[in-house]
Each structure stands twice: as C-alpha cells, then as structure tokens.
Amino acid sequence: MSLLTTLSLAWRALWRSWVRSLLTMLGIVFGIGAVIAMVASGQGAQQSVREVFQSLGTNVLIITNGAGPSFGASGGAGSRQSLTWTDLSRLSSGEISSIRWVAPVLQTRTQISSEESNWNTSVLGSTADWFRIRNWTAERGVVFDEDTGRSTAKIAILGQTVVKQLFPSSDPIGQTVRIQGQPYEVVGVLTSKGQGPMGDNDDTVIIPVGTHRQKLEKGVANYIRGQILVSMTSDELAESTMAAITANLRDWHKLADADEDDFRIRNPAEFAKAQQQSTERIATLLALVAAVSLFVGGIGVMNIMLVSVIERTREIGIRMAVGARPGDVMTQFLVESMSLALLGGVLGLALGALAAKYMAGYFGWKMFFPATTAAVAFLVSGGVGVVFGLYPAIRASRLDPITALRYES
Amino acid sequence: MALVEMRGIERTYKMGDNVVAALRGVDLTIEAGTSVAVMGTSGSGKSTLMNVMGCLDQPTAGSYHLQGRDVSRLSRAELAEVRGKMIGFVFQSFNLLSRTSALENVELPLIYQGIPARERHRRALAAIEQVGLGGRADHHPSQLSGGQQQRVAIARALVGDAPIIMADEPTGNLDTRTAHEVMGILRGLVGQGKTVILVTHEADIAAHASRVVTLRDGLIIDDRQQTPVVVEVAA
Ligand SMILES: Nc1ncnc2c1ncn2[C@@H]1O[C@H](COP(=O)(O)OP(=O)(O)OP(=O)(O)O)[C@@H](O)[C@H]1O
Ligand SMILES: [Mg+2]
Numbered sequence: 227m228s229l230l231t232t233l234s235l236a237w238r239a240l241w242r243s244w245v246r247s248l249l250t251m252l253g254i255v256f257g258i259g260a261v262i263a264m265v266a267s268g269q270g271a272q273q274s275v276r277e278v279f280q281s282l283g284t285n286v287l288i289i290t291n292g293a294g295p296s297f298g299a300s301g302g303a304g305s306r307q308s309l310t311w312t313d314l315s316r317l318s319s320g321e322i323s324s325i326r327w328v329a330p331v332l333q334t335r336t337q338i339s340s341e342e343s344n345w346n347t348s349v350l351g352s353t354a355d356w357f358r359i360r361n362w363t364a365e366r367g368v369v370f371d372e373d374t375g376r377s378t379a380k381i382a383i384l385g386q387t388v389v390k391q392l393f394p395s396s397d398p399i400g401q402t403v404r405i406q407g408q409p410y411e412v413v414g415v416l417t418s419k420g421q422g423p424m425g426d427n428d429d430t431v432i433i434p435v436g437t438h439r440q441k442l443e444k445g446v447a448n449y450i451r452g453q454i455l456v457s458m459t460s461d462e463l464a465e466s467t468m469a470a471i472t473a474n475l476r477d478w479h480k481l482a483d484a485d486e487d488d489f490r491i492r493n494p495a496e497f498a499k500a501q502q503q504s505t506e507r508i509a510t511l512l513a514l515v516a517a518v519s520l521f522v523g524g525i526g527v528m529n530i531m532l533v534s535v536i537e538r539t540r541e542i543g544i545r546m547a548v549g550a551r552p553g554d555v556m557t558q559f560l561v562e563s564m565s566l567a568l569l570g571g572v573l574g575l576a577l578g579a580l581a582a583k584y585m586a587g588y589f590g591w592k593m594f595f596p597a598t599t600a601a602v603a604f605l606v607s608g609g610v611g612v613v614f615g616l617y618p619a620i621r622a623s624r625l626d627p628i629t630a631l632r633y634e635s
Numbered sequence: 636m637a638l639v640e641m642r643g644i645e646r647t648y649k650m651g652d653n654v655v656a657a658l659r660g661v662d663l664t665i666e667a668g669t670s671v672a673v674m675g676t677s678g679s680g681k682s683t684l685m686n687v688m689g690c691l692d693q694p695t696a697g698s699y700h701l702q703g704r705d706v707s708r709l710s711r712a713e714l715a716e717v718r719g720k721m722i723g724f725v726f727q728s729f730n731l732l733s734r735t736s737a738l739e740n741v742e743l744p745l746i747y748q749g750i751p752a753r754e755r756h757r758r759a760l761a762a763i764e765q766v767g768l769g770g771r772a773d774h775h776p777s778q779l780s781g782g783q784q785q786r787v788a789i790a791r792a793l794v795g796d797a798p799i800i801m802a803d804e805p806t807g808n809l810d811t812r813t814a815h816e817v818m819g820i821l822r823g824l825v826g827q828g829k830t831v832i833l834v835t836h837e838a839d840i841a842a843h844a845s846r847v848v849t850l851r852d853g854l855i856i857d858d859r860q861q862t863p864v865v866v867e868v869a870a
Pocket of ligand 1: 648649650655656657675676677678679680681682683684
C-alpha cells in the first residue's frame with residue numbers, strides 16, 4: 227500500500243469525525259505550544275539581558291539621589307538632592323581601587339531643532355568617561371576628550387535616531403542644532419546601538435556636562451541633578467565596590483549610624499540576573515506544562531484510537547478479507563494516530579508562536595520564533611502519535627478476520 | 636492439478652473444556668472453472684469450510700493445496716496475500732464500507748496489491764460496469780438497494796482478477812427475484828472461467844451450480860454433479 231494512499235486514508239478517517247479529532251489534539255496542541263512559548267521566552271529574556279549589558283556597558287554601577295524608605299510614598303528615587311559634584315571628584319580620585327571610570331549623567335527631555343526639522347529627545351550632559359563606560363564610539367566626528375567633556379563649550383554629539391530626524395538629507399558634522407534656542411555645533415555622530423531595555427538607545431544627544439549645568443540646569447550649584455555612573459575593573463568586585471562607595475558616601479554626607487542612606491546604588495547586572503531567573507522559573511513551569519500536556523495528549527490519542535479500532539472492527543475485517551496484511555492494518559492506524567498528533571503539533575506551533583508574540587510584547591523583548599525547537603517539537607508530536615498509537619494499532623492488526631467480519635457495532 | 640485440493644481437513648474449536656469439531660475430515664477437490672454449491676443444515680460446518688477454503692482460517696489438521704501450493708501452514712501475512720491474489724469474497728451481509736463510494740469499495744483489494752491510483756480507478760470502474768452498476772459508481776452503500784450492494788460486493792470480488800469467487804449465503808438477504816439476478820451475474824463469471832463456490836440453504840439457488848456438495852456434522856455426506864437450471868437472460 228503506497229504512502230500517499232495510506233495518508234489520504236488516515237486524513238479522511240480523521241476528517242470524518244473532526245470534532246473528536248480536534249478535541250483529541252488539544253493536549254498535544256497545548257504541550258507543543260508550551261514548548262515553543264518556553265523556548266521563545268527563554269531566548270527573549272536572554273536577549274534582553276544581553277541588551278542591558280550592551281547598552282549600559284558591563285561592570286557598571288548606577289548611583290542615584292536616593293530616597294530611602296523613610297521618605298515614604300511622597301518620595302521616590304531621586305526626590306532629594308544628595309549627590310554632590312565633590313562626591314563625583316572624590317569617587318574619581320582613585321581612592322577606591324576597583325573603580326575604573328566615573329561619569330555624571332544629567333538628563334533633560336527637550337525639543338531640539340536643525341535647519342531641516344525638529345525633534346523631542348533626551349539631552350544628556352556628561353564627560354569623556356561616559357563614552358568609555360558605555361563603550362560607545364563615534365561613527366563620524368569625535369566624542370568628548372577630558373577637556374571638552376568638562377567644558378562649557380556648546381558642542382553636541384548625536385545618536386543615529388536624532389540624526390535621522392534632524393538631518394535626513396545632509397551630513398550633520400559641523401552643522402548647528404538648537405537646544406532650547408541655543409546653537410550647538412555637532413562634532414560627532416555615535417554608532418548605532420539599536421533598541422535597548424529602556425527604549426531606543428540612539429534617540430539621544432550628548433553635550434558637555436558643564437554646558438548642561440550652565441544652560442539647562444540654570445544654576446544648581448553643588449548637587450548633581452542626575453546620576454553617577456561607575457564602572458568597575460571587574461564584575462566580581464561589585465559587592466565590595468558597592469560597600470566601599472556606600473561607606474564613603476555616608477561619610478562624606480555626614481550620615482549618623484541610624485540614618486538611612488540618602489543615595490542608592492544599583493547594579494544592572496543583578497537586575498538582569500534577577501530578570502533572567504524569573505524567566506527561568508516561567509520556563510521551568512512551561513516545561514512542566516509541556517510534559518504533562520504531551521503525556522495527557524498522548525493518552526488521549528491512545529484512548530481515541532482504541533475506540534476507533536473497536537468502532538471500525540468490521541472495516542478491519544473487510545480490509546483483511548480483501549488482502550490487507552496485519553502490517554497494512556497496523557500502518558493504517560499508526561499513520562492515523564501520527565497524523566492526529568502532527569496536526570496537533572502544527573496547531574501547537576501556531577499557538578506557541580502566538581503566545582511568544584504576546585509575551586514578547588508584554589516584556590518588551592524582540593519576538594523570537596525558535597525554528598530548531600519548532601522542528602524538534604514537530605518531530606516530538608509525531609513521536610507521541612507513534613508511541614501512543616502503537617498499542618491500538620497492534621490490537622487492530624491482531625484482529626481475527628472472521629470475528630471482525632461478524633462484529634456487530 | 637486441481638484448483639482446490641483438501642485432504643482430511645479438520646477444524647476444531649476449543650471452548651473452555653469443550654472441543655467443538657466443526658469439520659471432521661473433509662476431502663474435497665474442485666476443478667477450475669466450475670461452480671459448486673455447498674449445502675447442509677445449520678451448524679453443519681459450511682461457513683467453517685468456506686473460511687478455511689478462503690484462507691480466512693486455518694485447519695487444525697489435514698492438508699490444503701490451493702493451485703498446487705500448500706496453504707495450510709501459512710502466517711497471517713502470507714494468508715492475506717493469498718486471499719488478495721486468489722480469492723474474492725461475497726458475504727451475506729454485503730460487508731461494504733459505509734460512508735465510502737461504490738467505486739472506492741471496489742478499489743479496496745487493489746490498494747493492498749500496491750496498484751497505482753489511476754489504474755485502480757480504471758479497473759474498479761470496469762468491474763462496476765460489468766455488474767451493471769455503471770451510473771452508480773459514486774453512490775454510497777446507503778444509497779443503494781440490497782441487490783445493488785451485493786453487485787458492488789461482486790465487483791469488489793472481481794476487480795483483483797482472483798480466480799475464485801467465494802460467496803457465503805450471497806442471496807440470504809435478498810428477495811427471490813433479486814437473488815436470481817445476483818446468481819445470474821455469478822453464473823456469468825463461471826462462463827468467463829472463474830470458479831464460484833457458494834454456500835446456500837436454498838435448493839433453487841443451489842440449482843444454479845454444476846455441482847452440489849452437502850455437509851452434515853462436519854463431513855461431506857453427498858457430492859453430485861448436475862446441470863444448472865436455465866436462466867432467462869434479462870434484457
Ligand atoms: N468461532 C467459533 N467458536 C466455536 N465454535 C464455532 C465457531 N464457529 C463455528 N463454530 C461451531 O462450528 C460448527 C459449524 O459452524 P458453521 O458456522 O460452519 O455452520 P454453518 O453450516 O455455516 O451454519 P449456518 O447455516 O447456520 O450458517 C457449529 O457447531 C458452530 O457452533
Ligand atoms: Mg454459515
């Protein structure tokens with residue numbers, strides 16, 4: 227009996243009772259769906275962790291003006307100014323040996339314009355070290371050096387998105403952008419970093435920290451209205467570095483032992499790890515769901531195939547009488563259970579892709595469709611069909627043709 | 636060499652401690668191109684004999700040569716192949732696949748002989764034509780009368796070019812008129828060189844055969860040649 231004939235026979239048998247077939251498939255649909263969702267979410271989470279590292283640089287700590295719990299609901303991070311420019315220079319002095327670079331980050335969202343167009347973006351004020359910490363270089367022109375970074379020069383470095391918006395048709399280097407009415411000369415354009423966990427990395431403009439303080443902050447004297455980025459010589463030193471910074475800042479801020487910290491130090495690597503762990507938990511759960519669903523789905527297939535063998539006893543007898551070998555009958559039922567399972571697998575792939583898309587949207591990941599896993603899952607569903615279809619198929623093939631022909635349904 | 640050669644065929648069924656002997660040493664030789672009616676009272680072993688002869692069943696003792704080949708000790712798969720090649724069955728209750736067209740029912744034996752779809756189609760249509768159901772190839776069994784269903788079954792028995800047609804009470808579910816029509820078709824097949832072996836209770840059905848074998852208690856008690864009745868050929 228040819229494969230094509232066997233297949234069409236199986237499909238027709240399944241189609242004949244399609245509601246039953248569909249219900250039988252459900253377990254496999256959910257099983258395979260869970261597998262796909264699991265792997266896609268795992269990859270999405272990993273990618274998002276990579277992006278955190280990529281956009282922040284590795285070994286980075288972020289110090290913010292802190293609101294300890296004592297500030298209560300009215301507070302919130304950064305609500306009280308406590309970090310000073312003196313803190314910054316002391317941190318950069320090399321006193322804590324595991325600190326490599328230190329950079330202030332002042333951030334203002336504002337309108338900027340060129341001759342051609344205007345655009346609302348985030349304008350950062352920082353220094354040369356900021357580019358080193360974020361491992362970010364100029365695609366054209368230059369980034370700040372030690373002097374220009376600290377100066378009050380009216381120069382700006384643009385991210386790619388800003389370039390696209392403000393200079394769609396010309397080279398921005400040497401041209402002028404206006405930030406809050408003031409003219410700045412564009413000295414550099416950054417390489418593209420693409421989408422990051424906090425949105426588009428390239429939608430930004432960097433100006434010297436001195437200029438930011440003078441033109442955008444308008445005279446806040448001692449306090450840093452922003453963050454301090456610290457990069458460490460090694461990831462392993464995160465704990466000790468955080469402890470050292472905490473001790474120093476508390477000392478410099480003259481905090482009593484009982485006082486809460488008036489600053490906060492965050493370790494994005496920790497954050498990323500925590501996020502990864504939570505997605506790993508989801509993945510484990512999904513793996514469990516997948517295993518249970520596939521097993522239950524397999525039992526469902528077996529059950530329905532056993533019912534089908536009984537219902538079709540007479541048909542089996544007829545087929546045997548006209549020359550079907552036991553092997554032919556077995557193949558027919560195996561192909562049927564396998565088709566059932568494979569169809570469930572395909573629907574599961576679709577469901578999984580849908581779930582992956584939904585999760586990607588929810589967590590802000592890129593959408594992944596794990597092609598290799600999909601292929602494996604497809605084979606697994608076929609395997610479930612074969613394994614759980616085997617017993618009913620063997621029973622069908624062992625029927626005695628005479629008894630089967632006499633069977634009254 | 637005879638087509639069917641049975642020597643000392645026994646078939647016993649074990650029912651717990653009881654042993655039922657359905658056939659108790661049957662010797663039977665059937666030549667190709669003849670028609671044989673097997674008669675006998677209920678329980679005399681007619682169906683059992685047909686099943687053994689049709690390779691649906693195996694004898695518990697004795698030897699059976701079909702076209703010279705010993706078929707009394709074959710595996711289930713080998714028996715299936717012998718059935719496919721040598722024997723076309725017609726049953727009392729038609730035994731067609733419901734929800735499947737007449738054409739597909741007739742194609743069925745060819746599927747298991749690995750014949751490609753187009754060839755299957757062509758031969759099945761020809762067989763349906765031969766039993767006079769030309770216009771009804773796509774009808775399902777439920778859309779056909781009993782006589783028409785039995786014709787489909789005969790077409791199915793014919794399509795594989797098997798030399799033997801075995802029919803166990805082929806007219807048992809048909810009215811007299813239809814029964815004789817069906818017998819007419821079967822007799823036509825004998826004219827074309829087929830061997831037709833049929834089981835029947837009714838003497839006027841057996842009258843269509845050229846030989847009548849009578850069984851009682853699993854033994855042949857009578858075996859005689861006869862001249863088949865003349866049938867009015869329907870226009
Ligand atoms: N599967 C079986 N198990 C046990 N005994 C059986 C089986 N099949 C047939 N028999 C017995 O074998 C004997 C012959 O049965 P068989 O069916 O061959 O009779 P028959 O001549 O065809 O009768 P009928 O005219 O009623 O169809 C009977 O006594 C029957 O009870
Ligand atoms: Mg009988």
